[in-house]
Amino acid sequence: AQSVTQLDSHVSVSEGTPVLLRCNYSSSYSPSLFWYVQHPNKGLQLLLKYTSAATLVKGINGFEAEFKKSETSFHLTKPSAHMSDAAEYFCVVSEAIYNQGGKLIFGQGTELSVKP
Amino acid sequence: SAVISQKPSRDICQRGTSLTIQCQVDSQVTMMFWYRQQPGQSLTLIATANQGSEATYESGFVIDKFPISRPNLTFSTLTVSNMSPEDSSIYLCSVVQPRAASPLWRARDEQYFGPGTRLTVT
Numbered sequence: 102a103q104s105v106t107q108l109d110s111h112v113s114v115s116e117g118t119p120v121l122l123r124c125n126y127s128s129s130y131s132p133s134l135f136w137y138v139q140h141p142n143k144g145l146q147l148l149l150k151y152t153s154a155a156t157l158v159k160g161i162n163g164f165e166a167e168f169k170k171s172e173t174s175f176h177l178t179k180p181s182a183h184m185s186d187a188a189e190y191f192c193v194v195s196e197a198i199y200n201q202g203g204k205l206i207f208g209q210g211t212e213l214s215v216k217p
Numbered sequence: 218s219a220v221i222s223q224k225p226s227r228d229i230c231q232r233g234t235s236l237t238i239q240c241q242v243d244s245q246v247t248m249m250f251w252y253r254q255q256p257g258q259s260l261t262l263i264a265t266a267n268q269g270s271e272a273t274y275e276s277g278f279v280i281d282k283f284p285i286s287r288p289n290l291t292f293s294t295l296t297v298s299n300m301s302p303e304d305s306s307i308y309l310c311s312v313v314q315p316r317a318a319s320p321l322w323r324a325r326d327e328q329y330f331g332p333g334t335r336l337t338v339t
Contacts, residue, residue: 135327144309145260145330191259205250205311205328207259 103128105194107208115216120164120179122211124192127173133195134175135205136166140188148190151175162186187215219244219312221331229337230300237296238334240310245290247313250328251283254307266293266310300338307333 108123126132136148149160156168166177175192192208220243230236240249249266264272264285272285287293297304311328 137330144332145311147327147329150327204262204265205260207261209259 103132103194103196103206105134105192105206105208107190107192107211109211110209111212111214113214113216114182116184117181120177120182120186120213122177122190122192122213124175124177124208125173126175126192126194128194134166134168135193135195136160136164136175136177137191137193138188139191139210145191148177182213182215184215184217187213189213218329219246221310221312221329223308223310223331223334225334226332227335227337229339232301232338234300235296235298236300236336237294238308238310238336240293240295240331242291242312247290249287249293250311250313251285251293251295252309252311252330254309254333256305260309263295263308266295297336300336302338305336305338307335309333 104127106125112122114120126134131153134151137145138148139145148164149158149166151158151168157165159165164177164179166175168175177190190211190213194206196204196206222241224239228236251263251266252260253263254260262275263278263283264274266272266285266287268287268290274280282298284296285293293310295308310331313326313328
């Protein structure tokens, strides 16, 4: 069975400093991995996804993530945090279900706070 | 990406009653899912809404408690029955439009989420 672990429940950074949100996954085969963001009282938005193409994936709003098979990691980074980045971030692995779509398995989430 | 709306956006209900949540998509989609997000928690898949057949429920969720309808390719409903305070959560629908024929490759397709329905049971 596939699973995903977000190593930090809360991360706090200052505006303009780098962001690192850590995620480790467990998968029996080549996984599909996603990062979603949830702003307060808003729905989930897809930031980026990895599907066995380039290991460095670029997403929206300056975020990117690197797939490292040897470390089973898919950490999310951004060079410079903005106040609007404050939100809950979910690392997600997709499990293929025969004749259906992918079943999404969510990590527990990391709350990102950005200080002025 | 598909545009997804949910009704109601929020509701406060009394225990023992039922609430039906609607999910509407602006285009035909093959797959629709229902998730629950309990306060301060992550998302958990409740079921896959199958068009023309019964929904497929995940472990811990049963049809009597969460009946689901999927009458066509753009619409689905989730009912939360005989509610208790433990059912207070955000309920989200999601859709995926597979681009690949192979079921294995479908795991690569991103899901798009509705805005959610915030339910409080008193």
